[in-house]
Amino acid sequence: MKRILILFSIMTFITCSLHAQENSISTGFSFGFQLNQYQKDFGLGLSATSPYFAKDRVAIRMRGNLMYNEHLKDEKITWTPYYNLSLGVVGISAYVAGSIKLYGEGGLIALIPSSDFSDKDFVLGGYGVFGFEFYPGIRGCYFIELGGVGTGATADKIPSNPIYSNGFLISTGIRFHIR
Numbered sequence: 001m002k003r004i005l006i007l008f009s010i011m012t013f014i015t016c017s018l019h020a021q022e023n024s025i026s027t028g029f030s031f032g033f034q035l036n037q038y039q040k041d042f043g044l045g046l047s048a049t050s051p052y053f054a055k056d057r058v059a060i061r062m063r064g065n066l067m068y069n070e071h072l073k074d075e076k077i078t079w080t081p082y083y084n085l086s087l088g089v090v091g092i093s094a095y096v097a098g099s100i101k102l103y104g105e106g107g108l109i110a111l112i113p114s115s116d117f118s119d120k121d122f123v124l125g126g127y128g129v130f131g132f133e134f135y136p137g138i139r140g141c142y143f144i145e146l147g148g149v150g151t152g153a154t155a156d157k158i159p160s161n162p163i164y165s166n167g168f169l170i171s172t173g174i175r176f177h178i179r
Contacts, residue, residue: 025101025135026177027052027059034173036065038084038149038165043067049090049175059090061105067165071117071158083112084165086127101133101141109149111165117155125151127169145171 028051036043045065052059063086068079088107095101106128113120129147136142149169154161 025095025098025133025141026139026179027056028177028179030175030177032143032173032175034063034065034143034171036067036169036171038067038169039163039167041067041069041164042079043084045084047173047175052090052092057092061088061090061107062086063088069114069117069155069164071155071162073116080114080116082114082117085110085112088127090131099135101131101135103131103133105129105131105145105147109151109165111151111153113153113155113164115157117157117164118153119156120153123151123153123165125149125153125165129169129171133175140174140176142174143172145169 030049032047034045034047036045043065045063047061047063050060065084067082067084069082070077070079072078073080086107086109088105090103090105092101092103107126109125109127111123111125113123127147127149129145131143131145133141133143147169148167149165151165153165154163
């Protein structure tokens with residue numbers, strides 16, 4: 001009985017400690033680095049997020065990515081670089097235990113394709129993600145985002161005109177906050 005009472009006391013203390021934590025998640029300006037997968041195209045990039053407004057629930061995020069389209073060229077598989085830029089609105093849905101932020105994001109994406117696989121100079125589309133930010137420390141966080149992108153982009157210089165930067169999107173990386 002004594003062991004059960006001690007165990008119950010410890011569990012109660014841990015539970016109360018978790019609920020008593022202050023929200024240490026920053027809502028100021030942040031910048032970050034990410035690794036991406038847009039459909040089958042790999043990429044890496046930089047992002048900047050405005051300070052949150054509307055009761056610290058909404059922000060504007062801008063990203064720039066260097067992407068690589070995998071395709072056949074001269075009967076060999078190659079990765080041809082291209083760029084994408086996005087501008088979106090972030091909306092926080094919840095905070096969990098003072099160290100996890102859940103959010104949604106959606107906006108416009110612009111592709112700047114390579115002349116090696118497309119005749120187009122510019123393609124405009126949209127994207128949307130659900131994201132999770134994990135805060136192990138006060139000044140930065142790790143994040144994971146899952147969602148979709150739709151641009152209608154096709155690699156028209158490649159036989160069968162395959163689509164690119166359409167479909168499933170996953171992104172992960174790190175953000176640093178400036179208070």
